[in-house]
Amino acid sequence: MSPALAELERLFPPGRLLHKPGELAPYESDALTAFRARPLAVVLPETHEEVVQAVRWCAHHQIPYVARGSGTSLSGGSLPIEGGLIIGLNRMNKLLRLEPQERIAVVQPGFINLQVSNAAATYGLYYAPDPSSQPVSTIGGNLAFNSGGAHCLKYGMTSNHVLAARVVLPDGETVELGSESLENTGPDWLGLFVGSEGLLGIATEVTLRLLPKPETYHTVLAAYDSLAKAGDAVAAVVASGLLPGAMEIMDSLAIEAAEAAVKAGYPQAARALLIVELEGETPQVEAEARYLDAVIRGSGAYEVRVAQSPEERLKIWKGRKAAFSAVGRLSPDYIVQDGVVPRSKLGQALAEIEQLSARYGLRVANVFHAGDGNLHPLILYNGRLEGELHRAEALAGEILKLCVALGGSITGEHGVGMEKKAYMPEMFAEADLEAMRRIRLALDPLELANRGKMFPGEAPALHFRGAHPLEKAGVISRE
Amino acid sequence: MSYWTLRPTRVAEVQEAVKAHRTLLPRGGGSKPALSTPGEGQTLLDMTGLSGVLEYDPGEYVLVAQAGTRLLEIEALLAQHGQYLPFDPPFVEQGATLGGTVAAGLSGPMRQRYGGVRDFILGVQFVDGEGNLVRGGGKVVKNAAGFDLPKLMVGSLGRLGILTELAFKVFPAPKATATLQVAFPSLEGALETLYRLAGSPIELYALDLQPPTTLILRLGGLAEALPARLERLQAFLGRGGELLEGEAETTYWRSLNDLNLGEGALVKVALTPRRIPALEPALGRAPRRYLSAGHLLYLAWNDALDVLDRLLKAHGLSGLVLRGSTHRPRIGIDLEQAMGYKVTQALDPQGKFAR
Ligand SMILES: Cc1cc2nc3c(=O)[nH]c(=O)nc-3n(C[C@H](O)[C@H](O)[C@H](O)COP(=O)(O)OP(=O)(O)OC[C@H]3O[C@@H](n4cnc5c(N)ncnc54)[C@H](O)[C@@H]3O)c2cc1C
């Protein structure tokens, strides 16, 4: 054992320092299983001080490290650095404080997203950001990736719901960012930290904003004989001045998969399904529903269903939420892409994706957050066939370039991580990247924190690995 | 006080100015003079020459404008399409600009409904302390690529860069609004109701406390639903209150927008409602108003600012002087920390924007 590792052994008791090959295996990749790397060791701190000690140890020995929550990143954000340290935060999973009157929850970083809403439910409150991985992903991971969900248009992303964080900087110093107030009187340092993908430090305590649960939902499922009509319907809803909580579209391939998986009762002949959900105060939602129904009726839907009970609503959402992992039934492997286009370009983007799909000879299923132009094309491939993974990766890259060309972004919620760093220059000029890099280097001159992520540079070779174990187990599904 | 004034009309001129001058201070409309009055030897960059809306498609909910664009122009354009800036920036009639609003980090009463300026900024273009033109964020309503430089610029007070262009998410404006003013026998009673409202599914565009004991509540939405919602709100409150509707209602909120609370320095304080009971007696007769369910206080202070500085410190609060003369607009507790120091160094290594 190296002297450095022996030193670590004095800081972390057995069981909380893993370095044997068998112990390391589960940490070798995240949900982007195509990448894999062998860390030197994993430590499992239980307190803020232990995180500080681990980070100081890394700084002293110049060993790069990755903070890790549940490892559900789809962009290789929590991929280990070869020979580096993993600081696993799953044991820091306590709810420290829940103050219903102040509408805040203070949690450790390993606390699971869905548990926040569960804990708040008795007070009529909830935590708005709802990534599809919410039953397993951690608040620390959500914060680092500024995760999103179906409700971003109205409620924003994770960043809009984090009030404060205690952060260990890459040199081991601790800072407190933000406060319990929704307002600020200086630069928004917390705003910069959220979404920084583990490159600027490790959050060890996070203060979240809770919202009162909406009183009523009105959920509409509309079936169309073309994707274009569903897209136009979204534009018509926006033009009517309504602000739905969610607007989602699924194409026929996604419908087929979802039906096979959870029997949501979707109209199976549909070329596209649109889900629109209004939420809020009952009299307001009732009035809005009349406008929405008129808009949907005028949009050429051949079948329209309105959820008549909470059970019917959940059934509609169950199909939507299951669509991604369900695609696994149609194909042995798939890549979830995550790009954004201006809403008015949705139709064009989908048409071009269809052409790309034909050109590459790979099927693409589409499920997306139509309200905010966040596409999630699912590229189906067979990893056992020579070269298909690389073809799928190339197609995924073309889709990203398309998003940028249409005025959008290379990621709406899954982050840049390892997967998309090569595409950062598509979106940002050299001076833009340089400014980000300078900020990074000011805080981490040795680039120890999540080295090799977000900024363009060398990437490890792709391997074929298949789905995330949690997906195979049916615990989570991709959005 | 002697200083130069430059009025760039192109972004390249801002870059040249930053390269050529030793220290600079940007100014938008000058509506927050405590923040935009240059010191000795400082070059004042009057940003109003970089003005105009660059992109606006109502169907996208996105507006892109140059930093020197007056809010008045932006609001008028949005209103033509039934949309608005949900964070409700102050000083619209006073000539406030989009850049000054972001740099000062200011939101108004309607921030209660959907959030403050930080929740709506999507993209930014700025000139850093070495004259580089930098972009962050994007022009779509959802984006997770790269560091969130747009949010970083909120409240940056011209210290991290000269803002030249900003992209914002906008929303459909409420089609109809009504306001209820409800007086309570005690501050305690008013605060208890404030808490109950903030934790309830009742959606308010504004939830303000006008000391000593009045709550001011603004409802918005579809006209046909408003009467029923007002009734429910009154039932929830257990009292009728005084109703403001129509022209009188709009005028009331428009006149509040200039935050002309009274004589003296205008100060913004960030807080939470639980601080109010202890703070109230200490603030004495200073005219003031708490916005956004007790998270934001605007205050007119007539005494020496040092006195307020000490008072805020004693309560663990931070404040920002918007109008009034001071060399140190940030008062109360010191929120500087290592991360802020280092990031400032990264964007402005020569201290061109230091004050
Ligand atoms: C099936 C499936 C569905 C998904 N659906 C969605 C979705 O709908 N929306 C969405 O946005 N994402 C989604 N994701 C992606 C992923 O779940 C999110 O990015 C999530 O936030 C990651 O959380 P985690 O705890 O697994 O973090 P990890 O994967 O462990 O880490 C992610 C990143 O955060 C950093 N990190 C972790 N903890 C900390 C900390 N305390 N401080 C600083 N940095 C830290 C890591 O270094 C890494 O860079 C999905 C993933 C899967 C597998």
Ligand SMILES: Cc1cc2nc3c(=O)[nH]c(=O)nc-3n(C[C@H](O)[C@H](O)[C@H](O)COP(=O)(O)OP(=O)(O)OC[C@H]3O[C@@H](n4cnc5c(N)ncnc54)[C@H](O)[C@@H]3O)c2cc1C
């Ligand atoms: C009571 C009152 C009444 C007024 N009435 C009128 C009137 O009727 N008509 C009129 O034309 N003017 C009027 N003014 C002046 C007007 O307010 C100024 O034009 C106003 O300052 C607008 O500036 P601003 O609000 O955008 O922010 P400023 O006060 O200019 O600046 C606020 C902060 O933002 C920073 N900043 C500003 N722009 C940028 C940028 N681009 N990048 C980075 N940082 C930036 C500044 O350095 C400062 O820290 C009035 C002022 C007052 C106080």
